[in-house]
Amino acid sequence: MKVGIIGAGHIGSELYRRINSLGWDVEFVLRSDGVYRNLSEKIDELDNYPNYLNSLNVAFLAIPTLDDGKTAFDYMRSILEKDIPVVTCEKGALSNYFSELEKWLDKIGYSAAVGGGTRLLRYLEERINPEVEQIHAVLNGTLNYIFDEVSHGRSLGEVVEETKKLGYAEPGAKTPLEVINKEATEDVPMKSSILFNICKFTQRHMRAKDIKPHKIGEPELKRLIKESNNRRYIVSITKENDEEDTIGGFRHQVDDWIISVGFKNIYENPLFLQLIPSGVNNSVLIYEGVYGINGTYRLSGQGAGAGPTTSSMIKDAIILLQK
Numbered sequence: 001m002k003v004g005i006i007g008a009g010h011i012g013s014e015l016y017r018r019i020n021s022l023g024w025d026v027e028f029v030l031r032s033d034g035v036y037r038n039l040s041e042k043i044d045e046l047d048n049y050p051n052y053l054n055s056l057n058v059a060f061l062a063i064p065t066l067d068d069g070k071t072a073f074d075y076m077r078s079i080l081e082k083d084i085p086v087v088t089c090e091k092g093a094l095s096n097y098f099s100e101l102e103k104w105l106d107k108i109g110y111s112a113a114v115g116g117g118t119r120l121l122r123y124l125e126e127r128i129n130p131e132v133e134q135i136h137a138v139l140n141g142t143l144n145y146i147f148d149e150v151s152h153g154r155s156l157g158e159v160v161e162e163t164k165k166l167g168y169a170e171p172g173a174k175t176p177l178e179v180i181n182k183e184a185t186e187d188v189p190m191k192s193s194i195l196f197n198i199c200k201f202t203q204r205h206m207r208a209k210d211i212k213p214h215k216i217g218e219p220e221l222k223r224l225i226k227e228s229n230n231r232r233y234i235v236s237i238t239k240e241n242d243e244e245d246t247i248g249g250f251r252h253q254v255d256d257w258i259i260s261v262g263f264k265n266i267y268e269n270p271l272f273l274q275l276i277p278s279g280v281n282n283s284v285l286i287y288e289g290v291y292g293i294n295g296t297y298r299l300s301g302q303g304a305g306a307g308p309t310t311s312s313m314i315k316d317a318i319i320l321l322q323k
Helices: 010-022 046-052 070-080 092-096 098-107 120-127 141-151 156-165 176-199 218-226 270-275 306-322
Strands: 002-006 025-031 034-036 042-044 058-061 086-088 132-138 231-238 246-254 257-265 281-288 295-302
Touching: 002 010, 010 025, 010 058, 010 306, 025 046, 034 046, 042 046, 058 070, 058 306, 070 086, 070 092, 070 098, 086 306, 092 098, 092 176, 098 176, 120 132, 120 176, 120 281, 120 295, 132 176, 132 270, 141 156, 141 176, 141 231, 141 281, 156 176, 176 218, 176 231, 176 246, 176 257, 218 246, 231 270, 270 281, 270 295, 295 306
Parallel strands: 002 025, 002 058, 058 086
Antiparallel strands: 025 034, 034 042, 132 231, 132 281, 231 257, 246 257, 281 295
């Protein structure tokens, strides 16, 4: 099995280790400054990476989203046009260029883009049907972990530093407020867009760059700390335009569907009490039929960290290669 890895950061390095342990051949690792034989031995310039694609069975894309996803989209397109499957954990491409990638969707492994090891996108694809009335989800394990820990008496500063050391937080943010806003206003809009598009509720697609989320300020952060027992960052997709007790977030509409996101009061909706996971986990809840007559279905699992993410990516690769 011959694979290529694009990205050599936290996820890319873990992928390299695990792929080697499987006995697969890593043909190259692409870093920002060139093509490498492994994690340290440079063999060519970055612009020459297409020369190394033809021998691949599958490519892994493990770069952070540094723009609106155009960089990742360009990598994916160059590989998919050669009929090579791509497994990705990057969120920008699928959240902003879903229409362009849709024709190749059966050759893309995208489970790790939302939910880490939870594989909640695959779960949704199997469960989505015309009877679905509502979907509620916790898509950011970092925010869930932070406020779960704060609700148990730990200081916000201590917990945020821990999330950075554990590799849960998005790169670039330093202060607690920066970390929270980066997760809430950059990560979650992308994940929400991917989730909505995968559900195929409409022919129109949701794009993360069309969303204008509200940033949390210091007064709101202080309120969130005080109310950490009853606030979690929740994504809801419904046809109901109800008023909600929410701090931060955004509201976005695609045809009849309303996507509402923010630090919601978990006691305002009984479904939220079923939804909220512990720690760094993600979860999704599907509500089927009028007043839930066809049932309520929930999936939960670990959503942050290199281990769960790479496990999901490797499983996607195996599934794609078996097609």
